[in-house]
Amino acid sequence: MIRSQKNPDFCVDVSGHETDNGANIQLYTCNNGDSQCWIMGADGLLRSKLDIHKCIDVSGYDGTNIQLWNCHGDSNQVWTITEYGELQSKGSGKCMDVEGGSMSNSANIILWGCHGGLNQKWSLSTITSQTSYQYTNGGGSQTTYQYSNGDSYVSYKYIRIKKNLGYCVDVNPLTVNLVMRECHDGGSQWVLGEDGMLRSRFYTGKCVTVDGDGSVDGAVMYMADCVGGSNQRWSVTESGEFHLWQSSKCMIMWGDEIVGGAGVRLHECHGGNNRHWLFSSEEVTQVVDNSITTSSTSSTSVSVNGGESCLMIRSQKNPDFCVDVSGHETDNGANIQLYTCNNGDSQCWIMGADGLLRSKLDIHKCIDVSGYDGTNIQLWNCHGDSNQVWTITEYGELQSKGSGKCMDVEGGSMSNSANIILWGCHGGLNQKWSLSTITSQTSYQYTNGGGSQTTYQYSNGDSYVSYKYIRIKKNLGYCVDVNPLTVNLVMRECHDGGSQWVLGEDGMLRSRFYTGKCVTVDGDGSVDGAVMYMADCVGGSNQRWSVTESGEFHLWQSSKCMIMWGDEIVGGAGVRLHECHGGNNRHWLFSSEEVTQVVDNSITTSSTSSTSVSVNGGESCLMIRSQKN
Numbered sequence: 001m002i003r004s005q006k007n008p009d010f011c012v013d014v015s016g017h018e019t020d021n022g023a024n025i026q027l028y029t030c031n032n033g034d035s036q037c038w039i040m041g042a043d044g045l046l047r048s049k050l051d052i053h054k055c056i057d058v059s060g061y062d063g064t065n066i067q068l069w070n071c072h073g074d075s076n077q078v079w080t081i082t083e084y085g086e087l088q089s090k091g092s093g094k095c096m097d098v099e100g101g102s103m104s105n106s107a108n109i110i111l112w113g114c115h116g117g118l119n120q121k122w123s124l125s126t127i128t129s130q131t132s133y134q135y136t137n138g139g140g141s142q143t144t145y146q147y148s149n150g151d152s153y154v155s156y157k158y159i160r161i162k163k164n165l166g167y168c169v170d171v172n173p174l175t176v177n178l179v180m181r182e183c184h185d186g187g188s189q190w191v192l193g194e195d196g197m198l199r200s201r202f203y204t205g206k207c208v209t210v211d212g213d214g215s216v217d218g219a220v221m222y223m224a225d226c227v228g229g230s231n232q233r234w235s236v237t238e239s240g241e242f243h244l245w246q247s248s249k250c251m252i253m254w255g256d257e258i259v260g261g262a263g264v265r266l267h268e269c270h271g272g273n274n275r276h277w278l279f280s281s282e283e284v285t286q287v288v289d290n291s292i293t294t295s296s297t298s299s300t301s302v303s304v305n306g307g308e309s310c311l312m313i314r315s316q317k318n319p320d321f322c323v324d325v326s327g328h329e330t331d332n333g334a335n336i337q338l339y340t341c342n343n344g345d346s347q348c349w350i351m352g353a354d355g356l357l358r359s360k361l362d363i364h365k366c367i368d369v370s371g372y373d374g375t376n377i378q379l380w381n382c383h384g385d386s387n388q389v390w391t392i393t394e395y396g397e398l399q400s401k402g403s404g405k406c407m408d409v410e411g412g413s414m415s416n417s418a419n420i421i422l423w424g425c426h427g428g429l430n431q432k433w434s435l436s437t438i439t440s441q442t443s444y445q446y447t448n449g450g451g452s453q454t455t456y457q458y459s460n461g462d463s464y465v466s467y468k469y470i471r472i473k474k475n476l477g478y479c480v481d482v483n484p485l486t487v488n489l490v491m492r493e494c495h496d497g498g499s500q501w502v503l504g505e506d507g508m509l510r511s512r513f514y515t516g517k518c519v520t521v522d523g524d525g526s527v528d529g530a531v532m533y534m535a536d537c538v539g540g541s542n543q544r545w546s547v548t549e550s551g552e553f554h555l556w557q558s559s560k561c562m563i564m565w566g567d568e569i570v571g572g573a574g575v576r577l578h579e580c581h582g583g584n585n586r587h588w589l590f591s592s593e594e595v596t597q598v599v600d601n602s603i604t605t606s607s608t609s610s611t612s613v614s615v616n617g618g619e620s621c622l623m624i625r626s627q628k629n
Helices: none
Strands: 002-004 008-015 025-029 036-040 046-048 052-057 065-072 079-081 087-089 095-098 107-113 122-123 142-146 153-154 157-161 163-173 180-184 189-192 197-200 207-209 221-225 233-238 241-242 249-253 264-268 277-281 283-290 293-295 313-317 319-326 336-338 347-351 357-359 364-370 378-381 391-393 399-402 405-408 420-423 433-437 455-457 464-465 468-472 475-482 489-493 501-502 509-511 518-522 532-536 545-547 554-555 562-565 575-579 588-592 595-599 604-606 607-614
Touching: 180 221, 180 264, 221 264, 313 347, 336 420, 391 532, 489 532, 532 575
Parallel strands: none
Antiparallel strands: 002 008, 002 122, 008 025, 025 107, 036 046, 046 052, 052 065, 079 087, 087 095, 095 107, 142 153, 157 163, 157 189, 157 277, 163 180, 189 197, 197 207, 207 221, 233 241, 241 249, 249 264, 283 293, 313 319, 313 433, 319 336, 347 357, 357 364, 364 378, 391 399, 399 405, 405 420, 455 464, 468 475, 468 501, 468 588, 475 489, 501 509, 509 518, 518 532, 545 554, 554 562, 562 575, 595 604, 604 607
8 A cells, every 4th residue: 555644544456447548546544445545566567456467657748647557567567666666657657646735635745856745755564454453642631643544553653763853764665674863744753652562653563663672782673563572662751762571671772963864873871862762642842952842842953963974975887086175166056067076075965964065175055956957057056945855765876856857977077177957867877876985094905815916096096906796696687786865785786886896805895886885794703694884994804705606796704695685676675694505596697798788698898709608596587578668
């Protein structure tokens, strides 16, 4: 079911249960019926249960009706869900939108430029027969919130981090892991039952769950079926600590810097300010000069700890080049260009919770653009309108909130002074970026496999050997990659950039773009299912790897392997640590060759058209459809 985040009583519905081409897609009271049941495949199509040969379809213009049509797989039928819950059309980069924001039966659903409003935000959940819950929260009588399918909840509360009340505990809809996000109605609202179960407003039947038995510091927290285990039971202290029952551990924000996408994990309770939360139904209405006012009282103020990190924005097409202010100018209209990375102030950007990209040259100046294809991106006085607000997508695109379009290197030119413009998002490498903190680290010297290899030279002096892909053997079109929002390892379709790696003689596995960062196992490497992510290269036992001839990545001094989490290969599937076993989700092809063709479960590469490599597993039967029809 696709529920509106503006009012979860309403769902995406096929008008009149029709299945003819052109049947209208509308908003309607959620009823668990077939006209509200959608099957979302790995291909991004949203098929109707009324007729699985019919898909949600739209043309690319603002205001166009969203409709049902024969499934053909063109980009106007392919949808992705963003980290904020928007359903975005691959064809146009625009979003599924409730016309006029109306929350009423038969309200029309249209295509519109993505703007971040709640009438464009959705929650996807499985249809369940579960009909009711009765909770109290804190022991007092509270106003209930009624779902149309009978589920009854008390009023919901935000879980705000006290060091910056503009950020709340939320759920990443791609991984269902808990993360920090700017507070908003919906995913960041919770209810704590007398049973100690912490439930989200939108993930019906799901509870906040700690990975494992709750004994390991750094354990990931995510949404899972409410089963009442000891890893799902919580209490809140007067000081705002969330304690796991029968444990000395607390819910904490992972890391010191408050950014959207920062993890929420379990850790020993300590004196740090990343473990204190404000659990309140009050809505923060204003943040001014690092203090806030709430809707209940304008005099309440809480100190906010700002974020001062300086970021370089590197091109994924060629990481020698960075987003730069032309001529170090700070006048309104100063041009934003591509230039050789040099760690200078004209390439240093501060990305705040408000989505503004401020220049270190003058923090009162922000990256700014109007909403038309081909418009120059420029520097301008910071004013906070949507044309200055940027989000980074899971694929590394910098997307303008105002237009839904992306930051683009004009013509794909990788040269000094190449112009940077706004353009419709299309997924090309000239629209993909990697954000990393500026560091004084200047060089690494590695070999990979003991042989002499061609080096790749960064402009700041970092020297790397040629990079390799880590492909899953059961489907060589998918590689190990990094989610730029969470820096967790995930599976993605292979592409130049994030999915290329170098393994040093020291056993450290480094990415082409995350300078100074290495593949790291959460914890000490003893727990099956431990998350893997990018962290500072410190040489710990949870960062050392070796590769066997059969293509297994072994953690040193461990019997555990890198595996793809789950059986289905889809973009966004997790990469985790697990006991080495006979499954085909642990065998990888570690090669610098670029796959150019996959035929009958064998591949040819760019280095030789006659070379073929046997693919282990992958017995699924595939239909190969024409994209034209």
